[in-house]
Amino acid sequence: MYVYDQYDQHIIEERVRQFRDQTRRYLAGELKEDEFRPLRLQNGLYIQRYAPMLRIAVPYGLLSSTQVRTLAHIARHYDKGYAHISTRTNVQFNWPELEDVPDILAELAGVQMHAIQTSGNCIRNTTTDQFAGVARDELVDPRPWCEIIRQWSTFHPEFAFLPRKFKIAVNGAARDRAAIEVHDIGLEAVRNAAGELGFRVSVGGGLGRTPIVGSFINEFLPWQHLLSYLDAILRVYNRYGRRDNKFKARIKILVKALTPEVFAERVHAEWQHLKDGPTTLTEEEVARVSRFFVDPAYRALEDQDELLARQDAENPGFARWRARNVTAHKKPGYAAVTLSLKKTGVAPGDVSDKQLDAIAELADRYSFGEVRNSHEQNMILADVEQSQLHALWLELRELGLATPNIGLLTDIIACPGGDYCSLANAKSIPVAEAIQRRFDDLDYLFDLGELDLNISGCMNACGHHHIGHIGILGVDKKGAEFYQVSLGGSSGRDASLGQILGPSFAQDDMPDVIEKIVGVYLAQRTEDERFIDTFRRIGIDPFKERVYAAHH
Template identity: 65%
Template sequence: MYRYDQHDHQIIKERIAQFRDQVRRRLANELTEEEFLPLRLQNGLYFQRHAYMLRVAVPYGMLSSEQLRTFAFIARKYDRGYGHFTTRQNIQYNWINLEDAPDILEHLAKVEMHAIQTSGNCMRNITSDEFAGVAADEVIDPRAYAEILRQWTTFHPEFAYLPRKFKIAINGSKEDRAAIAVHDIGLTVVHNEAGEVGFKVMVGGGMGRTPILGSVIREFLPWQHVMTYLEAILRIYNQYGRRDNKYKARIKILVKAIGADVFAQQVEEEWAEIKDGPATLTEVELKRVASFFSSPDYAQLPSHDAEFEQHKEENKAFANWVKRNVKPHKVAGYTAVVLSLKKPGVPPGDATAEQMDFVADLADKYSFGELRVTHEQNLVLADVKQSELFAVWQETKAHGLATPNIGLLTDMICCPGGDFCALANAKSIPIALDITDRFNDLDYLHDIGDIELNMSGCINACGHHHVGNIGILGVDKDGSEWYQVSIGGAQGNQAAIGKIIGPSFSAGQMPEVIDRIIQVYIRERLENERFIDTTQRLGIAPFKDFVYGTPIKTTEHHGEDAGSVVSY
């Protein structure tokens, strides 16, 4: 993975010193909170319901074992012993003291990490496919381009104060696992008919108050021009994006207002002025950065390991884990292993300091010292020998990281919600735990099959509820917490925005609502038909009729205190 050069080290060092002085001035009341607000946001520091929250960037989701151990150290020393992995492939700490923030940034800098541009109206962390470089369906490894864009976007002076936050995702595989359709810019690395490498460019995707799927504005962009073309996009947005209303300030609103064709034409005209300028990417630079992502020293292994196959035959629990949590690898004899952060009774995406230390050791032992963060809020060991899977399963099971539910209903995406976030209208963690309690039969979950349940505590959609096969949105109704349900959303190659099935529900009704939706699916599905296929074939009507057909009994749900639901 990429290592900082002298420029990275210098700018991080200078930024920490600058922020340390800003914190000192705030604590001494030399800065008001209003003056301090934009300064702390530039360093990933939010003020939440109970304390400051620090969001740390994990560029394109890649971590070394050393970096993960630093995350564990920070969780243990400065937080309450855990961290929360997010849908942006980052990690958040929810209980930070302001005076500790500069020290935390110092610890991060020692392992070449930071919290810069994880908030504010700037270009945020570049995200990508968590299986980049190892995916069996990969066309081109996107990581070198992701790193080049990381360097280009960091402290870019022209785009430090955009109309609104800006998110870029890049995918290099046949299947889109980076959710590029719901990003401000989504890039797919492709070959044209001549075999040349370039990008298909989507613009104007996003969720929040106005969920929109991005529009393709260029089918093929030569790789040399990825930065100049993106610069043209951002210039048009910076010039014409609305600044009078933050709810209408995202680039998706601009693209929708003038039309994708007109926007594309404006970009082309702007690009013509800078196309061959200093930001043109050279082959020398691409090869330099790509060299940091060379393949590990893989052993020559058979495609199938006899002992592994025997373990699957003899151990149903292991076989179920392999089916859900083990993914194909482009190198024979290797696999990618997804470590579930969705154990029943635990807030989705949370990991304790002890678990992080354990996963770091696991990465050193089985996966060349590297791991990945997924935007589904799980962790990945990308390079595990098939012959070592049984040992990995046994070890991870002992640490609560082997729940065989990847892609199933309880592998839900969930933001921290009202337990922590000051923007949230409703709690999300207790609802996630209640639903997990209701569907705690793994055999039943495996029978239901692939289904994505995404939940957000407010319209900002940090839980990606719009693209969940089932989406749950926390809403405020006369000062109380209610939940709106949608179905039919999807990410990936067939991205779709879900449709709301009707009026919202109370917290105590939610497990029964989800149960009724699943009952309709089981009743109506065709042979081997996934939930998303059934909902898109039938529409919302049969689900709505059954959910609202008879009164829904309200049940007890998890307590009000956030601390009471953090159970490992």
């Protein structure tokens, strides 16, 4: 993990002092609401429907057990006993008191954490694959590159007031687990014919009210030029991006308006002024950052296939969990374990203070004291010995963190919705819960196979509904909450956006609607087809007919 130097530590401590004084002045009536707003947003503080919400940065999803314990302490002392993992791998607290926020930030600074650039029109948390550094299909560890981007983008004076928020994702593996094509900038590590490392660069992807899959504008950017090229993209966006209409201010609208070809030409022209300048990366700099991401002290182990097969046979529950929540590891004898934050009856992505303390403890005992958050709103122990999996599973089961549903229908991605968010048109959590309850039969879920269901409470698409195989969007109909359904979205390679099924549904109808959609898939699929494959083969009409038949 990246460790702060004195310079880093000094900056965040200064920031806490500054914000403490700004908050004091606001509460004393010396700062007006519109003066305080940009200051609080720069420290990740939103004023939501019922209470403030504080969003804490978790760079590319990595946490130490010490940091997890601090989050547990904050949840207990300053909030209602839980935290929420967001789709940018950050941590959100929904109920802090405004006057407590400087104290919370001070406690975070004590464990090398902060809330800087988690909101506002700036470059947000750079995200990557939750299995970075341990995945078997990895070409290059993306974490040093994420850290280089984080250091470049933090407090970058030129990009503190962009037309709109800005999100970057990096993928270093054969499979894209970082959803790079639906980011403002997506970077994919590649090697050219000579074996040299570079990046394929996608721009203009994004969800929200106008979902767009990004366009690749550079097939091979040598790694030395990564930052100067990012500078060029952001300069073009800063100069030509729309500031008159916040709904048209994202870079995706600009790329579409100019066309990807013209946008790429403008970036190239701008890059000529920046290329080979002071932001050129050197081998020394990359080596300096990479030293923070060396392998932990792995033991020389062998794969425990026989032991695991025996344990599977003795315990079908363990076998099911291992099939869904355990991922192959690059080192023999190790595995990566996903802790499901999607137990039925719990808001997706929520984790309690007790669970956080327990996760920190498990990380210390089983996984070198490190934890990761995924953009699917789950947590991961990345380095567990295979011989310890059964013992870990028993502990996770007690904690409610062993639901074997990773990648299945009930592993729902959802935003907090109308329960918390002042932007939302509709609640997303009760709908997620109703669907989870309907599909609580795990055997049935296994038969369904891989199926992404994403829910957003409004057009801002914090729940990434556009790229769910099934997407649900809350809409407002004359003051009543309704839900629009889309089908066929996908976030991996060959990303696609969902097609709207038809008129929206009342909240109570939603589990029935999902059941009918799933029914069409089960009736039509071939032996090895996933939901998305069947949908792409048969199209939307059979689903439409089945879902709307009863309504006529």
